[in-house]
C-alpha cells in the first residue's frame with residue numbers, strides 16, 4: 187500500500203507482519219482480553235529484537251533506523267499494529283525512547299540505564315503528558331517545581347495513561363512555570379499511585395496515575411537540549427520544542443496505526459460484500475454499497491496520504507510538521523471511526539457481535555479518537571496556526 | 579541531457595518575476611458573472627501570456643520537444659508550479675485545452691495532427707473545448723447521439739453538444755460522435771476535431787444560476803469535416819474516450835502532467851486553505867469563537883489532505899501500486915472537499931454572504947455556495963467517480979446495463995433525450 191519503500195523497509199514491515207500474523211490472530215487477541223497487561227511476558231522483548239524500539243534513537247545512543255528516516259520506518263510497524271489490532275505500548279515506549287535518546291548521553295547514568303532497558307524491551311514506559319501553557323489538547327494536569335539537587339517535585343494526575351498500570355517507568359512531560367520539563371519517574375517512586383482502568387480496546391491498557399509530591403532526582407531530569415532539531419510553531423523554548431516533537435511523533439504513530447486498522451476493516455468488508463447475498467445478488471452488486479465502499483476507499487487513501495505527509499515532514503525537520511500532524515489527527519480521527527462504523531453497518535447484525543472480528547479494529551480506531559488531542563481540538567489548533575500566519 | 583530541476587527553477591523564477599503580472603483575484607472560471615468585454619480581454623491576455631511562455635521555453639513542460647514542449651519531468655513541473663504561485667499564468671488554457679484535449683491528441687493523433695495542433699496550442703493560438711456532453715446526457719458519455727456520416731473524404735456532422743464552458747470564444751472542439759448506429763454503444767463512436775467558428779456550428783450561451791454566461795450549447799448542422807481531422811480509428815472512439823476520461827479525471831483530481839497549477843509552497847498557497855477563510859472570520863468578529871475555529875480547522879485539514887493525496891495517488895499509479903483508474907479517488911476527493919469548503923465559507927461569512935453592498939462587498943461566499951455542486955458535476959460527476967472506484971479499482975460488479983450488446987439504435991432512451 188505504501189509506494190516508494192526501500193527493500194529494507196519492506197523487509198522490516200514484512201518481518202513485523204509475519205510476527206504479528208503468528209501471534210496476534212483474532213483468537214489470540216480474544217484470549218489476551220483477560221490478561222492484565224494485554225500481552226504475554228517476553229512478547230515486548232521479542233518485538234524489540236525486531237526493531238520496534240530503536241528507530242527514533244540515534245545509533246550513538248544504542249538505537250538506529252533502517253532508512254535514516256526513523257519515524258517513517260517505525261510507522262510501518264505502527265501500521266501493522268493497527269492491521270492486527272496488536273497489543274503493546276508501541277507509542278509510549280517510542281516517545282520515551284526518543285526523548286531519552288536525545289539526552290541520555292548528556293544526562294548521565296540513570297537516563298542511559300533506562301534507555302538501554304527500553305531499547306531492549308526489558309522495560310516498558312508510559313507517557314504522562316501535560317499540554318504546554320496556553321494550549322489545550324486534553325493533556326494531563328502535571329506541574330513540576332524545583333526539588334533538591336537539581337531535581338524536581340511533580341504533582342498532578344493523568345486520568346488516562348496508556349500502558350500506565352504495567353509500565354516500569356514513566357516519562358513525565360510537565361508544566362514548570364511558563365515552560366515544560368521532562369523527567370523519568372520510576373513506577374515505584376514514593377507518591378506515585380496508579381489504578382488499572384477498563385477501556386474500549388481488547389488488548390490496549392490504560393491506568394489513572396496520580397503523582398503526589400513525587401520527588402525526582404536531578405539525574406532523572408532530561409536536560410534541555412541545545413539543538414531541538416525542530417521548529418515548533420506554538421512554543422519557542424527548547425523543552426517546549428521537545429514536548430511538541432513528542433506530541434507529533436505520538437500523533438503520527440497513532441494515525442499510522444489507525445490507518446492500519448481502517449485497512450483491515452475495509453478489506454474484510456470488501457470481501458464480505460462479495461460473499462454475502464441478498465435478493466439473489468451479492469451485496470457488492472448494489473450501487474448503494476459500491477458507492478459507500480468507494481467513499482471509504484477514498485477516506486482510506488486520504489488518511490494514508492496525510493499521515494505519510496506528516497511523517498515525512500517530521501523526519502525532515504520541516505516547519506510544517508506540526509500543522510500536518512494536526513491535520514492527520516483531525517482527518518484520521520474523524521474518518522477512521524466513520525469508516526469502520528460504516529463497515530459495521532454493511533455487515534448487518536453480525537457486525538455488532540463479539541464473535542465477529544470487525545470490532546477489534548473498531549476498538550482500535552475508537553481508542554485513537556481522544557488520545558493526544560481530539561479531532562476537534564486539533565482543528566482548533568490548526569485554526570490558531572492559520573490565524574498566526576495570516577496575521578504575520 | 580535535460581536541464582536539471584534547480585537550474586530550471588531558477589530560470590523559471592527569473593522569467594516569471596520579470597514577465598508575469600500578479601494573478602487576478604477570482605477572475606477565471608465559472609465563479610462569477612462578467613461582461614463579455616472583460617471575458618474576451620482576459621482570454622486575449624491568456625493567449626499572450628502563453629505565447630510569451632512559449633517563446634521563453636517554458637510552455638508545455640511535460641510535452642515532448644518535437645511538438646513544442648520542453649520534454650521535462652514532473653519534478654520540473656512541480657518546481658514551475660511553486661514558482662508561478664501568485665502570478666497570472668493563463669489559467670484558461672490549462673483545462674480543457676492542455677488536458678484532456680492536447681493530451682488526447684498527443685496520445686492518439688497522427689503525426690500530422692500533432693505537428694499541426696500541439697505547437698499551436700502551446701503558443702496560445704488554439705484554445706480547445708471538449709464536445710462530450712449532450713442534452714440527452716453527460717455521464718453516459720458513450721451514449722452520444724451527435725452523428726457523423728462518411729461522405730467520400732469527408733464526414734458530415736449533425737447533432738448538439740452542451741455545457742461547454744467558453745465555447746463562444748474558443749477555437750476548436752474535440753468532438754465525440756456516433757458513426758455507427760448498428761453497432762453496440764461503445765463500438766460505434768469516433769472522435770473528430772471540429773473548428774468551432776464555421777458555418778453550421780451555432781453557439782448559444784446559457785446563463786448559469788450565478789449570472790455567469792460561459793456555459794454554451796452548440797447546434798451542429800451538416801458540418802463537413804475532412805477525414806484527416808478524425809482522431810483514432812473509425813468506430814474506435816471509445817478507445818480514445820476511455821483515455822480522454824482518464825485525462826479528465828486526472829485533471830479534476832489535480833494530478834495532470836499537462837497543466838500548470840500554481841501551488842504556493844506550504845499551506846499559505848493551498849487552494850481552499852484555512853488561510854483563505856480567515857479574513858471572513860475576522861470580518862465577522864469571530865476569531866475567538868470555537869465554532870468558527872473548528873470550521874477553519876476543518877477546511878484547512880481538508881486542503882492539506884488534498885495536497886497530500888494527489889501526489890500520493892500519482893506516485894502509486896506510476897509505481898503500479900494502483901491502476902490508472904485510481905485518479906477517480908482524487909476526483910472524488912476534490913469534489914467533496916470543494917463542496918464542504920463552499921458550505922464552510924458561506925457559514926463563516928454570516929449575513930455578509932447573504933446580502934452585500936455592490937460597491938464594496940464581496941459576493942463570493944453566498945454565490946459560491948449557490949454554485950457549490952458544480953465541483954461535483956463538471957468533469958464527470960462524483961457518482962461516476964464512485965462507479966469507477968468501485969468497479970475499476972475495487973473490482974466490484976459492474977452495474978447491469980441495457981445497452982451493452984444491443985445495436986445502439988435499439989437502446990431505450992428516456993422521453994427527455996429528444
Ligand SMILES: Cc1cc2nc3c(=O)[nH]c(=O)nc-3n(C[C@H](O)[C@H](O)[C@H](O)COP(=O)(O)OP(=O)(O)OC[C@H]3O[C@@H](n4cnc5c(N)ncnc54)[C@H](O)[C@@H]3O)c2cc1C
Nearest residue numbers: 708709710711715716717741742743955956957958959961
Ligand atoms: C462547470 C461545468 C463545466 C462543464 N464543462 C463541460 C465541457 O466543457 N464539456 C462537456 O462536454 N461537458 C461539460 N460539463 C458537463 C458535465 O460533464 C456533465 O454535466 C456531467 O458529466 C453530468 O452529465 P449530465 O449533466 O447530463 O447529468 P446526467 O448524466 O443526466 O446525470 C444526472 C445525475 O445522475 C447521476 N447519474 C447518472 N448516471 C449514473 C449512474 N450510472 N450511476 C449513478 N448515478 C448516475 C449523475 O451523477 C447526476 O447526479 C460541464 C459541467 C459543469 C457543471
